[in-house]
Structure formats: structure tokens, C-alpha cells
Amino acid sequence: MAGEREQEERDRVINWDPELRNMPREVRNVIAPTPLKGTDAMQFRCHPGISCFNECCQNIEILLTPYDLLRLRRRLNLSAEEFLLQYATLYTMNKGQLPVAMLRMDEQSGRCPFVTDAGCSVYSDRPVTCRYYPLGMALLHRQQATEDESFYFMIKEDFCQGHREECRWQVEEWRRDQGSDGYDERNQKWMEFIIKRRSAGDGVSTSLPVSEFFYMASTNPEKFREFVFQSSFLQRYHVDEAQLQQLRTDDEALIDFALSWLKSVLFGDQDVRVKPDAIAAYKANKQAKKAQEEKKSE
Ligand code: SF4
Numbered sequence: 001m002a003g004e005r006e007q008e009e010r011d012r013v014i015n016w017d018p019e020l021r022n023m024p025r026e027v028r029n030v031i032a033p034t035p036l037k038g039t040d041a042m043q044f045r046c047h048p049g050i051s052c053f054n055e056c057c058q059n060i061e062i063l064l065t066p067y068d069l070l071r072l073r074r075r076l077n078l079s080a081e082e083f084l085l086q087y088a089t090l091y092t093m094n095k096g097q098l099p100v101a102m103l104r105m106d107e108q109s110g111r112c113p114f115v116t117d118a119g120c121s122v123y124s125d126r127p128v129t130c131r132y133y134p135l136g137m138a139l140l141h142r143q144q145a146t147e148d149e150s151f152y153f154m155i156k157e158d159f160c161q162g163h164r165e166e167c168r169w170q171v172e173e174w175r176r177d178q179g180s181d182g183y184d185e186r187n188q189k190w191m192e193f194i195i196k197r198r199s200a201g202d203g204v205s206t207s208l209p210v211s212e213f214f215y216m217a218s219t220n221p222e223k224f225r226e227f228v229f230q231s232s233f234l235q236r237y238h239v240d241e242a243q244l245q246q247l248r249t250d251d252e253a254l255i256d257f258a259l260s261w262l263k264s265v266l267f268g269d270q271d272v273r274v275k276p277d278a279i280a281a282y283k284a285n286k287q288a289k290k291a292q293e294e295k296k297s298e
């Protein structure tokens with residue numbers, strides 16, 4: 001009976017977030033059925049002497065956020081394309097609308113490419129998913145609410161002995177200790193875009209290849225920079241001089257700008273505005289085309 005109740009509770013938590021529902025059963029089954037707030041208590045400790053050391057660094061799905069990718073690439077001194085080729089696979093969220101990069105595990109062993117006997121070889125630049133573990137974060141969309149709420153959940157896998165260690169935290173303390181806060185801030189615009197795209201459902205037009213631009217912005221700022229500076233983008237969109245200078249060299253600023261632009265295109269936000277003369281040129285062009293078609297049909 002207690003087991004049934006626990007399963008019902010677990011299903012309730014999982015049903016709140018569409019991405020959790022899409023996760024494989026073995027992942028869903030290890031989600032503890034209690035949503036957590038930042039001030040809630042948790043018990044956990046991980047250290048190199050623990051019997052399960054490195055067990056969690058294999059057969060896992062690690063989504064790479066834009067800031068994860070920047071940190072790892074800088075650490076390994078690789079271009080975006082080199083990193084993606086060597087270490088990433090493509091995964092699509094939201095019924096195929098949002099392509100994202102996942103860390104590619106070794107095909108034979110299922111191990112993370114960065115794990116060594118001494119632990120994580122990129123520890124100070126490890127992805128935010130690794131920093132959160134054993135916590136996960138999910139989104140709750142209440143009907144008629146304008147914004148989604150986020151909550152944490154605990155992942156309790158049998159092999160992980162860290163839950164048995166006598167060490168207590170508040171969820172927020174754990175996240176701070178693992179250095180996830182800076183990552184969350186850096187990834188904020190990206191998360192906001194995903195949440196807004198998901199909440200908008202199928203009603204939002206995707207006439208622009210939003211998915212491709214989203215993937216480019218998330219994974220390859222060099223390529224997005226080429227698009228901004230080497231296409232007609234700057235003839236069409238207003239970007240002030242100071243921001244333009246920043247976008248030439250600052251990858252983090254470029255990613256934020258790209259996501260603001262996508263939000264403007266997709267949801268009509270006003271962060272990146274079309275130039276008035278570009279609108280006038282567009283209207284004139286449209287009228288000229290219409291006139292041409294009318295002439296042809298006479
Ligand atoms: S305690 Fe858990 S997180 Fe730490 S090494 Fe063991 S399995 Fe991984």
C-alpha cells in the first residue's frame with residue numbers, strides 16, 4: 001500500500017513536467033516523489049573515498065547548456081565545431097522543436113569521456129547537471145498561470161552511497177557549494193527561452209528556422225557571430241554601437257543577444273527591434289511583388 005502511494009506521488013511529480021515524462025523508465029523510477037524548495041533539507045555527501053566513487057559518471061544523459069559548452073571548450077581549448085564533433089550528440093526536446101547538445105558517452109563502456117580513476121578530469125568546469133546531482137530541476141506549468149514554476153527533486157539511485165552519509169544541507173546550500181549558482185545565472189536566458197517556447201505550445205509560428213538558430217546560438221557562438229556580422233542582419237535590426245562592440249568578442253553576451261533576438265522573432269518581445277527603414281523597405285518590396293503579380297495576371 002505504501003509502495004502504491006509512493007508510485008502515485010512519483011507519477012504526480014513526473015506528470016508536472018513534459019520532459020520528465022519523456023525520460024526513460026529507469027530514470028523516472030529513481031526520482032524521489034517529493035518536490036523540493038531551496039530551503040528544504042537534504043542529506044548527502046560525495047567524496048573520493050566513497051565505495052561508489054565514479055559510478056555516477058557512466059550511462060547517463062547530460063544535457064549541455066550554452067555555458068557548459070563554453071566552459072568545457074575553453075578548458076579543452078577547442079572550437080565549437082571541434083567540441084561538438086568529438087564530445088556531443090544531438091537531442092531534441094519539445095516534440096523535436098528544440099535541438100540541444102548532449103555529452104556523448106563512450107560507446108563501448110558507457111563512461112563519460114572525462115572520467116578518470118582519480119575522478120572528473122574537468123571537475124572545476126563540469127556541466128551544471130553534474131553539479132546538481134543528486135538533485136534535478138523540473139518545471140510545473142499550472143493551467144491559466146502565465147509563468148511556469150520550477151522545483152527540485154531528489155534522484156535516488158541504488159548504487160549511490162552518498163545518501164547514506166551523515167551530512168545535511170539545505171537545497172540552496174548544496175547548489176551553492178557545487179558552484180551551480182553562476183551557471184544558473186549564465187544560462188538564465190536560455191532556460192527562459194525553453195520555458196516560453198514550451199508554454200507557447202503549437203500555437204506559435206515557426207516559419208523562421210527557429211530550431212536551427214536556437215541550436216546555433218546554444219552551441220556555436222562563432223557561427224552565430226558570422227551570421228550577425230556577415231549577413232544582412234545589421235541592416236534589418238537595430239543594435240547600438242556599444243553592444244555591437246561587445247558582440248564581436250564576448251561569447252556570453254552573444255548567446256544572450258541571440259536568445260533575445262529569437263524571443264523577439266518568435267514571441268514579439270521588443271528586446272531586439274527591427275529598424276524602421278527595414279520595415280519600410282519590406283513593405284515596399286511586398287507591394288512591388290504584389291503589383292508584379294497583378295500585372296502578370298492581367
Ligand atoms: S556518492 Fe553518488 S555522486 Fe558521489 S561518486 Fe558515489 S554515486 Fe557518484
Ligand code: SF4
Nearest residue numbers: 057112114115120130
Ligand atoms: S563531466 Fe565529470 S562529473 Fe560529469 S559525468 Fe563526466 S566525469 Fe562525471
